[in-house]
Amino acid sequence: MTKEYYQAHKKEVAEQQKLYHQTESYKISRKKTYAKYDNSEKGLAKRKRYFNSDKFKAVCKKHDDKRRQTEAWKIKSRAQHAVAYAVKMGSITKCPCLVCGDTKSFAHHHKGYDTANIFNIVWLCRKHHNEAHKVKL
Numbered sequence: 001m002t003k004e005y006y007q008a009h010k011k012e013v014a015e016q017q018k019l020y021h022q023t024e025s026y027k028i029s030r031k032k033t034y035a036k037y038d039n040s041e042k043g044l045a046k047r048k049r050y051f052n053s054d055k056f057k058a059v060c061k062k063h064d065d066k067r068r069q070t071e072a073w074k075i076k077s078r079a080q081h082a083v084a085y086a087v088k089m090g091s092i093t094k095c096p097c098l099v100c101g102d103t104k105s106f107a108h109h110h111k112g113y114d115t116a117n118i119f120n121i122v123w124l125c126r127k128h129h130n131e132a133h134k135v136k137l
């Protein structure tokens, strides 16, 4: 299949593939291929080895790091750092929880983490902060 053909017939190709994936013969052949390997001594040993390997741990860590570096995470962390810095510098005063008055409070960005709202915060204790996130204040 050429790229051009694929581009022009994207829908049909996808449709055909979908139909093929729904056929019994496809399911059986796929199952056979996987089962044969998965249930073999070799397959089991290899999997076990892989899950215990540093390589697997590294892959997990990489996924974690990647997740942490998502745009949303970056924006959120930037906002949190900005608040922490402002508190340290004395330009923002840390207040007790808005709901219960607990002095162990955290800055909650109730309007979101974008630059315009970076210091648009309310102070909430852990419990009320969790609640605020659940109801998406």
Ligand SMILES: [Zn+2]
Pocket: 097, 098, 099, 100, 101, 102, 124, 125, 126, 127, 128, 129
């Ligand atoms: Zn509270």
Ligand SMILES: [Zn+2]
Pocket: 107, 108, 109, 110, 129, 132, 133
């Ligand atoms: Zn929050």
